Amino acid sequence: xxxxxxxxxxxxxxxxxxxxxxxxxxxxxxxxxxxxxxxxxxxxxxxxxxxxxxxxxxxxxxxxxxxxxxxxxxxxxxxxxxxxxxxxxxxxxxxxxxxxxxxxxxxxxxxxxxxxxxxxxxxxxxxxxxxxxxxxxxxxxxxxxxxxxxxxxxxxxxxxxxxxxxxxxxxxxxxxxxxxxxxxxxxxxxxxxxxxxxxxxxxxxxxxxxxxxxxxxxxxxxxxxxxxxxxxxxxxxxxxxxxxxxxxxx
Amino acid sequence: xxxxxxxxxxxxxxxxxxxxxxxxxxxxxxxxxxxxxxxxxxxxxxxxxxxxxxxxxxxxxxxxxxxxxxxxxxxxxxxxxxxxxxxxxxxxxxxxxxxxxxxxxxxxxxxxxxxxxxxxxxxxxxxxxxxxxxxxxxxxxxxxxxxxxxxxxxxxxxxxxxxxxxxxxxxxxxxxxxxxxxxxxxxxxxxxxxxxxxxxxxxxxxxxxxxxxxxxxxxxxxxxxxxxxxxxxxxxxxxxxxxxxxxxxxxxxxxxxxxxxxxxxxxxxxxxxxxxxxxxxxxxxxxxxxxxxxxxxx
Numbered sequence: 002x003x004x005x006x007x008x009x010x011x012x013x014x015x016x017x018x019x020x021x022x023x024x025x026x027x028x029x030x031x032x033x034x035x036x037x038x039x040x041x042x043x044x045x046x047x048x049x050x051x052x053x054x055x056x057x058x059x060x061x062x063x064x065x066x067x068x069x070x071x072x073x074x075x076x077x078x079x080x081x082x083x084x085x086x087x088x089x090x091x092x093x094x095x096x097x098x099x100x101x102x103x104x105x106x107x108x109x110x111x112x113x114x115x116x117x118x119x120x121x122x123x124x125x126x127x128x129x130x131x132x133x134x135x136x137x138x139x140x141x142x143x144x145x146x147x148x149x150x151x152x153x154x155x156x157x158x159x160x161x162x163x164x165x166x167x168x169x170x171x172x173x174x175x176x177x178x179x180x181x182x183x184x185x186x187x188x189x190x191x192x193x194x195x196x197x198x199x200x201x202x203x204x205x206x207x208x209x210x211x212x213x214x215x216x217x218x219x220x221x222x223x224x225x226x227x228x229x230x231x232x233x234x235x236x237x238x239x240x241x242x243x244x245x246x247x248x249x250x251x
Numbered sequence: 252x253x254x255x256x257x258x259x260x261x262x263x264x265x266x267x268x269x270x271x272x273x274x275x276x277x278x279x280x281x282x283x284x285x286x287x288x289x290x291x292x293x294x295x296x297x298x299x300x301x302x303x304x305x306x307x308x309x310x311x312x313x314x315x316x317x318x319x320x321x322x323x324x325x326x327x328x329x330x331x332x333x334x335x336x337x338x339x340x341x342x343x344x345x346x347x348x349x350x351x352x353x354x355x356x357x358x359x360x361x362x363x364x365x366x367x368x369x370x371x372x373x374x375x376x377x378x379x380x381x382x383x384x385x386x387x388x389x390x391x392x393x394x395x396x397x398x399x400x401x402x403x404x405x406x407x408x409x410x411x412x413x414x415x416x417x418x419x420x421x422x423x424x425x426x427x428x429x430x431x432x433x434x435x436x437x438x439x440x441x442x443x444x445x446x447x448x449x450x451x452x453x454x455x456x457x458x459x460x461x462x463x464x465x466x467x468x469x470x471x472x473x474x475x476x477x478x479x480x481x482x483x484x485x486x487x488x489x490x491x492x493x494x495x496x497x498x499x500x501x502x503x504x505x506x507x508x509x510x511x512x513x514x515x516x517x518x519x520x521x522x523x524x525x526x527x528x529x530x531x532x533x534x535x536x537x538x539x540x541x542x543x544x545x546x547x548x549x
Binding site (some may be wrong): 003004005006008009012013014019021022023025121162217235236 | 310317322335336339348356357358359360361369372379382383386387389390391392393394395396397398401402404405435439440495541545
């Protein structure tokens with residue numbers, strides 16, 4: 002039967018697993034602390050924190066209300082970091098292309114990854130100023146589309162992520178049809194490499210859009226996932242490796 | 252044995268001892284520390300020590316039930332061509348980043364062989380570590396850590412011999428018509444659902460497993476709200492209890508006269524030593540202490 006015991010080691014659980022946390026044998030002597038004194042100290046320590054949390058929640062509620070009113074007045078709902086609708090591969094690429102166009106000197110696309118569950122675009126640069134400029138441009142162009150993570154002060158990486166379906170929602174396994182991708186790539190006269198359950202093709206950025214549009218036009222029911230990364234040297238900004246991962250040979 | 256079940260910011264505890272007449276409840280109740288953040292590293296230490304001091308207990312063996320909002324759920328459809336381990340690993344790689352993998356551990360449970368579905372439960376590592384630290388501090392033993400409704404299901408099997416039915420449902424009523432359901436058939440879990448009801452609609456927030464059986468349950472529920480007192484068709488028996496929120500609807504449905512609905516509360520079955528059982532609708536949250544009775548026939 003089905004028994005949940007979160008102490009069990011990660012992985013697939015089988016009946017009979019029953020791990021425990023036990024320190025009983027460590028010492029026979031028990032010296033319990035006085036919890037009331039400690040709790041008082043803890044309340045004192047956290048009271049100022051609670052004050053700020055209350056203020057934050059209040060302002061957040063006001064801001065959320067404002068957004069709801071704003072979006073309900075408009076014809077379309079602006080996409081935002083809290084948006085849960087999944088991006089299509091073509092929508093994702095359109096965003097990627099626009100961000101790519103906003104780049105300044107010495108800023109490079111590090112990687113762009115797309116799945117129906119989460120997608121991300123990362124830029125890198127040795128110049129933090131250049132990354133800041135790009136971040137500001139993207140923010141003003143896309144407003145609150147996506148969200149920025151990464152440490153711009155000490156880092157050198159600007160990351161945008163979309164997590165359209167939080168993991169609490171059921172995740173359907175994504176199967177990529179190898180043959181669909183192969184047909185399209187070969188039809189375009191491109192060389193491709195098949196290894197480690199993935200098809201990779203080296204192409205300029207313009208052709209990536211073409212490939213994705215062709216996939217999209219087939220209206221197949223299978224979702225795809227892919228990643229785009231520069232070929233070897235980071236300076237080779239015109240050639241990108243487009244990799245489709247798949248699980249089955251069918 | 253001291254069973255502690257977290258429901259939102261409150262912690263329900265039930266202490267029992269074995270006796271020749273079966274488990275004997277010595278004390279039960281509720282504590283909450285609304286002024287303390289649960290993110291405080293020593294939170295669980297204080298919680299457990301407070302309960303021990305309140306009950307004036309010698310160090311018992313513990314079980315703990317986390318509120319289901321503390322964990323995340325996901326589903327994996329397994330495939331005959333691949334090992335389930337490989338598939339879960341691949342899926343996590345696809346859907347999460349390294350930070351998530353470092354922060355959560357995932358336990359996967361097979362629902363039914365026919366459906367090839369795995370229910371994944373993602374637990375923050377910090378929770379387990381905090382509880383581990385709490386045990387370390389008091390030299391205690393934590394026998395099991397379970398999750399909300401799954402603990403209640405273990406309780407239903409132990410207290411009410413639910414396994415004798417070909418199918419049964421565990422129904423956790425929540426605040427603002429938020430429900431959680433577990434559907435069990437032939438002693439195998441078939442579906443887990445978290446839903447939100449309103450007057451005209453039903454939104455399944457999370458559904459893992461067979462959707463059809465869940466739909467039949469909500470048809471039964473609609474019929475009840477339309478005035479029917481016919482037995483529920485969705486399962487042979489429906490066990491119901493209250494999570495957070497008022498127990499008005501719980502009382503209404505339990506006293507409706509529907510044959511196959513039963514209140515799930517350990518106090519309705521277990522013997523108590525010198526303590527009043529109180530209002531069984533108001534303290535039915537104790538259903539989530541069920542993991543403490545794993546493998547015990549009451």
